[in-house]
Amino acid sequence: MxxxxxxxxxxxxxxxxxxxxxxxxxxxxxxxxxxxxxxxxxxxxxxxxxxxxxxxxTSGIAVCGTGHCHPRVVAAIQKQADTLLHMSGTDFYYTPQILLAQKLASLGPGSGAYKVYFGNSGAEAVEAAFKLARWHTRRELNLAFFGAFHGRTMGALSLTASKAIQKKHYNPLVPGITHIPYGYCYRCPYHLSYPDCETACVHWLEETLFRTTVPPEEVAAIFVEPIQGEGGYIVPPPEFHRELYKTAQKYGILYVVDEVQSGMGRTGKMFAIEHFEVTPEIIALAKGIASGLPLGAMVARADIMDWEAGSHASTFGGNPISCQAALTTIELLEEELMANATVRGEQLMVGLRELQQSLECIGDVRG
Known part of the structure; x- marks a missing residue:
């Protein structure tokens, strides 16, 4: 052993x-x-x-959800490497990318049809979502959250509000982005208490932001992590996403969830947003999608992904080996690993809450 x-x-x-x-x-x-x-x-x-x-x-910084070098993933990589290493999906077709797109589309929450764009990373998936939201809505403004991390490329960095050092000397960034407080009940930015607050953090959008500062009819999308990662592993209250989604729908604003860190089975469901009973228009994926190989994906409702040929592409996005690794990764998640994540999560929550009773330094246990 x-x-x-x-x-x-x-x-x-x-x-x-x-x-x-x-x-x-x-x-x-x-x-x-x-x-x-x-x-x-x-x-x-x-x-x-x-x-x-x-x-x-760390699971390889949230990447190796199947463990390092899972034998079935390694075997799939080796087999694909003997068959086809590269054939750019921007200009041609190849089986692993087609099959992975079909699989991811089938996993999309709700009953609607989905399409998939492939990149190489989480930042690229977010950049693609950023561009698609503008293309589809023809709107120029976006909302994101304080504490959010969406990546370090210029568009994704503009949506990020995690650490000031990440933006130092890079201004001006992409304009038209307004950051708002996340649903963090333990340290409520409004100094209120849940559930008596009645999700004031969401209602503030209509009552204050949309009334005084940001015209909602000019907002293309709300970019949000279902569970904030780098911002402190913050699990919002159950109503947070539901109320926020209702507000977005009211004004024709796309709901874009960044599942780069929270997705691919880590919470016991394929996508963390499923716990909140919300059906987003766009999902950004990466990290755990291919057990360590570089791959990012943007999964969007088919009627939203209406951009034309040449609007966006990536030479290496959706590489055959990465796609084959992702297909095997999803098989492993569906067979047993998502269920195991639920069991281990419950075990950890019980143990941590017991520790909390005896350790004053533990202020909040969440998951």
Whole structure:
């Protein structure tokens, strides 16, 4: 049985050598908070070049929902690599992309028809959603949330409001975006208490923002994470998305959910928004979609994805190997891993609430 083993002082000698080379040649823009060099990984475990073994509590930063190097995913990658490595989907057709689009469309919430655009990352999926919302509505304004993280490319960064350093020296960003408070009951931005607040954070839009500042008929979309990730893993109250969605529908505003971190089975459902009984027009996906291979997807209602040929594309988006890895990943999620996420989630919530009773430093347990 494998278990964590620390055989050298940390960081070990080989890790130190590699980090020194990294510092000489790799961009310093990356935030490295721990001197870990991953040499190999399988399941829950990561081994470094000095023979130390670590337990990965990050799932590869929310990417490896099936575990590192799941044998079925690896086998699917190897088989596809022997068949077709690349054939740009911007100009031609190939089976793995077609089958993955069909599968993702079938997973779309509600009973409507969906279509899929493929990129390489979460930021690209959000950028595509950003452009599609403008194309379809012909509107120029958008709403997003304080604490949100949607990516670091210019459009996605403009929607982001997580850390000021992420925007430092990059202004002016894309105009026409207004950030509003998220439904964070533990530290309510309005200093109210749930449920007596009656979701004041949502009603503020109509009562104040739309009345004084932002014409709702000019808003293309609301970009929202079903559960805020980098903003603090904030689970909003059950009514939050439902009331927000009603407001969006009232004014013809598209509801765009960023499921890059919360989606692909992590909450026990394929998409976290399903817990809130809301059917968004557009969903952005990445991270856990392909068990570690680069892939992003924008899933949109078919009547919304009405842009014409040449409106948007990506040379490497929907790579055959990544698509095949995603198809196998979804099989594994549907077979057992989503159900396991529910069981493990309930187990963790019980344990953390017990700890909360004895530890004053734990203010809120949520999930």
């Amino acid at each position: 494998k278990y964590p083993q620390i055989k050298t002082p940390l960081p070990g000698p080989r890790v130190k050598e590699l980090i020194d080379v990294d510092r000489e040649f790799v961009s310093p823009s990356y935030t490295r908070i721990y001197p870990l060099v991953a040499e190999s990984a399988r399941g829950l475990w990561i081994d470094d070049p000095d023979g130390n073994t670590f337990l990965d509590f």
